[in-house]
Amino acid sequence: MTPRSRIAPLDVVWRTCDAVPECLGVAHEPYGRCLAHLTPAQAAEFLRGLTPGQALDLRGTLVSEDLLARVLDGVERHLGRARFDRAIFTGPARFGEVVFAGDATFDHAKFDHLASFYGARFLRNVSFREARFLREFSLHDARMCGHATFDHVTVRGDALFGAAQFGAAPPRGTGNASFGRADNGLLPEASSQKASFQRAQFHGFAAFDAAVFHGEACFRGARFHRAVSFRGSDCGASAEFQSARFEGAAYLGPMRVVRRLSLAGVRACAPLHIDTGGCRVVLRAAAVLGRLAARLSDAEVDLRDARLAGLSAVTRRSGRLRVTSLDGLDADALTLTGVDLRACGLDGLRRPEGLRLRECVFAAPPGGLGLRLGWPPVRWWSRRRVIADEHLWRGWAAHGLDEHSADEQGAGEHSAGEHGAGPAGDRAPDPARLAVLYERLRPGVDDTRVAADFAFGAMEMRRLGSPRGRGRLLLSLYWLACGYGLRAGRALGWLALVAAVAAGAVCWAAGVRPEGKPAVHRPRVAVVRPAATASRPAHGLGG
Numbered sequence: 001m002t003p004r005s006r007i008a009p010l011d012v013v014w015r016t017c018d019a020v021p022e023c024l025g026v027a028h029e030p031y032g033r034c035l036a037h038l039t040p041a042q043a044a045e046f047l048r049g050l051t052p053g054q055a056l057d058l059r060g061t062l063v064s065e066d067l068l069a070r071v072l073d074g075v076e077r078h079l080g081r082a083r084f085d086r087a088i089f090t091g092p093a094r095f096g097e098v099v100f101a102g103d104a105t106f107d108h109a110k111f112d113h114l115a116s117f118y119g120a121r122f123l124r125n126v127s128f129r130e131a132r133f134l135r136e137f138s139l140h141d142a143r144m145c146g147h148a149t150f151d152h153v154t155v156r157g158d159a160l161f162g163a164a165q166f167g168a169a170p171p172r173g174t175g176n177a178s179f180g181r182a183d184n185g186l187l188p189e190a191s192s193q194k195a196s197f198q199r200a201q202f203h204g205f206a207a208f209d210a211a212v213f214h215g216e217a218c219f220r221g222a223r224f225h226r227a228v229s230f231r232g233s234d235c236g237a238s239a240e241f242q243s244a245r246f247e248g249a250a251y252l253g254p255m256r257v258v259r260r261l262s263l264a265g266v267r268a269c270a271p272l273h274i275d276t277g278g279c280r281v282v283l284r285a286a287a288v289l290g291r292l293a294a295r296l297s298d299a300e301v302d303l304r305d306a307r308l309a310g311l312s313a314v315t316r317r318s319g320r321l322r323v324t325s326l327d328g329l330d331a332d333a334l335t336l337t338g339v340d341l342r343a344c345g346l347d348g349l350r351r352p353e354g355l356r357l358r359e360c361v362f363a364a365p366p367g368g369l370g371l372r373l374g375w376p377p378v379r380w381w382s383r384r385r386v387i388a389d390e391h392l393w394r395g396w397a398a399h400g401l402d403e404h405s406a407d408e409q410g411a412g413e414h415s416a417g418e419h420g421a422g423p424a425g426d427r428a429p430d431p432a433r434l435a436v437l438y439e440r441l442r443p444g445v446d447d448t449r450v451a452a453d454f455a456f457g458a459m460e461m462r463r464l465g466s467p468r469g470r471g472r473l474l475l476s477l478y479w480l481a482c483g484y485g486l487r488a489g490r491a492l493g494w495l496a497l498v499a500a501v502a503a504g505a506v507c508w509a510a511g512v513r514p515e516g517k518p519a520v521h522r523p524r525v526a527v528v529r530p531a532a533t534a535s536r537p538a539h540g541l542g543g
Contacts, residue, residue: 012086014059024060024086035071036062050074053101055081065091065113072098084109095120103146106131117142128153136204139164144195151198158204167193167214167236197222208233219244227270230255241266252276253295268292271310277317288312296321301339303329304348314339336360347389347429352440362450363391384453389437390461393429435461 017023017034025034031042035058038046050056052075068089072079081102092114099121107129116138125146136157142164193215199222206228216237227248238260239252246268252261253275261276264284271290274281277297285305292312294301298319305328312331314323316338323339327348335356342363349355362385438458445451 012060016060023062026057026059026061026083028057034058034061036064036067047071047074052076052078053080055079055083055102057083058087059083060086061088063087063089063091063093065094068093079104086110089113089115092116097121100124100126103127111135111137114138122146122148125149133157133159136160146193148195150200151196152200153197154201154203155206156203159202159206161206161208161211163210164208165212165214166195166217194218199223202226202228205229213237213239216240224248224250227251235261238262246270246272249273249290275317277319300324305329306331308332308334313337331355341388342391343388345389345392345429346387346441347433347437349437352437353443355441356444356446357441357450358446360450362386363388363396365394366396384456385450386453386457387434387437387441389429390434390457393431393434431461435459 012024015027017025017027017037018032019034019037023034023037025036027033028035028038028046031038031046033042035043035046047070050071054075056071056075056079058071063084068091072095077098079098079100079102082100082104084104084106086108087106088110090112093111094114094116096116096118097120098117101123103124104122104126107127109128109131111131111133112135114135115133116136118138118140120139120142122142122144123146125148126144127147127149129149130152131150131154133153133155134157136159137155138160140160140162142161144164144166146167148166194217195213195215196218198218198220200219201223203225205226206224208228208230210232211230212233213235214237217235217239220240220242221244222241223245225247227250228246229251230253231251233253233255235255235257237258239255239257240260240262242262243265244263244267246266247270249270249272250268251273253273255276257276257279260280260282261274262282263274263286264282266283266286266288268286268288268290272288272292274292274294274296277299280300280302281294281296282302283306284302286303287307287309289309291310292308292314294314295317296314297317299321301314301321301323302325303314303323304325308329308331311333313335314321314337315335321339323336323341323344325348326344326346328350329348330350331354332351333354333356335358337358338360339357340361341357342361346352346355364383365386435458438454438461442451442454442458445454
């Protein structure tokens with residue numbers, strides 16, 4: 001035994017082998033030795049006593065390839081309660097197609113060569129806590145019906161979990177006496193069907209393609225030194241990657257997650273691809289140094305306090321994609337496509353000019369006629385796009401959204417309240433800040449109509465944030481006359497009104513009177529008199 005594999009006897013709770021003082025193998029009665037130190041006759045006698053479904057205890061034992069093969073043949077590859085804690089597998093460990101009818105534990109075990117559990121069936125719980133795999137570790141097409149624990153494992157080679165099932169129901173017909181049962185005679189419940197990989201170390205390629213997690217998949221604090229893939233995987237509860245570290249490319253999808261995909265506090269030094277839907281995606285305080293590509297459908301995204309250093313994109317694949325928080329987001333270049341931003345505050349962005357908005361949905365003012373005590377007392381709100389910060393500052397949150405959006409906003413505010421922040425960030429919205437925010441967001445909008453609405457919103461916030469005086473009066477006249485040069489209809493209306501007033505004034509000046517009593521006109525009779533001649537003097541003339 002090498003010095004690094006020696007463990008003090010006080011660290012174990014079983015009776016150790018009497019053959020060698022350094023051996024930690026469990027002693028088998030009546031020999032007082034572990035299986036590796038039995039004589040050939042004693043080993044043959046022990047192996048002849050094995051039966052299918054029998055419990056097996058090889059804790060702390062040096063297990064060679066030949067010894068493992070003879071043991072598995074003796075139980076016909078059907079084990080009951082299996083204990084391999086602190087066992088050292090000096091040769092390839094091949095557990096392919098083995099059925100573990102009871103709990104199986106490999107805690108602190110060491111595999112010097114290949115560890116293959118291809119097609120194995122664990123009908124109860126299985127634990128590999130703090131196990132070390134110096135070469136490849138394969139659980140491809142394995143079935144784990146109970147709780148599966150891989151906390152603090154170290155895999156130097158590739159880790160293959162493709163098509164594995166975690167928490168699946170046991171196969172039919174395997175609950176008979178020959179396969180063994182649990183201590184209480186019951187199969188594992190759904191609440192215990194959890195796959196835990198907390199603080200696991202994967203130095204090689206890790207593949208979870210087409211893996212099925214019927215319960216929760218927990219990878220908190222795991223570290224992936226090379227690429228990891230979850231293509232075609234299915235998670236029936238939540239997938240937790242809090243504080244995980246991806247040093248290679250990470251392909252989280254296309255995958256199905258029912259509840260939540262949590263990437264809070266992760267650090268990705270290479271491209272991070274996310275493709276899922278129907279759940280909540282949490283990227284709080286995540287640091288992505290490579291490219292982030294998220295393709296989501298019917299999902300919610302939380303990017304609070306995230307740091308995105310590379311080209312990043314969050315795209316709606318189908319259905320509805322809603323962003324719940326962008327507070328504290330620091331992104332060099334982030335493109336949001338088809339995202340619902342009606343309830344997401346943008347005032348907390350550290351660099352709004354790095355945001356690109358394509359086909360996004362924004363909030364809108366309440367439609368119809370508005371009455372108030374200030375000036376003007378009557379106002380008709382135009383249908384324009386506004387950001388959620390202005391929506392909140394004006395007090396439109398209760399009636400500016402549709403019923404479904406209002407319910408979702410209330411749920412978002414409640415969720416944000418649990419974390420100590422509201423939808424608009426820690427600071428209250430301010431008109432001056434909103435005016436600057438509109439100006440910084442406008443270059444990143446691809447829709448000309450939305451860009452015009454943002455320009456109108458910037459001028460509106462600048463007017464409302466100005467102190468009362470000549471400046472605010474001029475801005476008010478500018479708004480009233482033509483809507484800051486962005487409302488052609490308003491200017492045409494004023495022009496038509498001025499033209500009508502001018503025409504009326506001209507007509508009045510020309511003497512046109514309103515309809516009344518008609519004037520009486522007397523006819524004039526013209527009298528024609530004959531001209532005077534020499535024979536017929538004119539009438540009234542003398543001589």
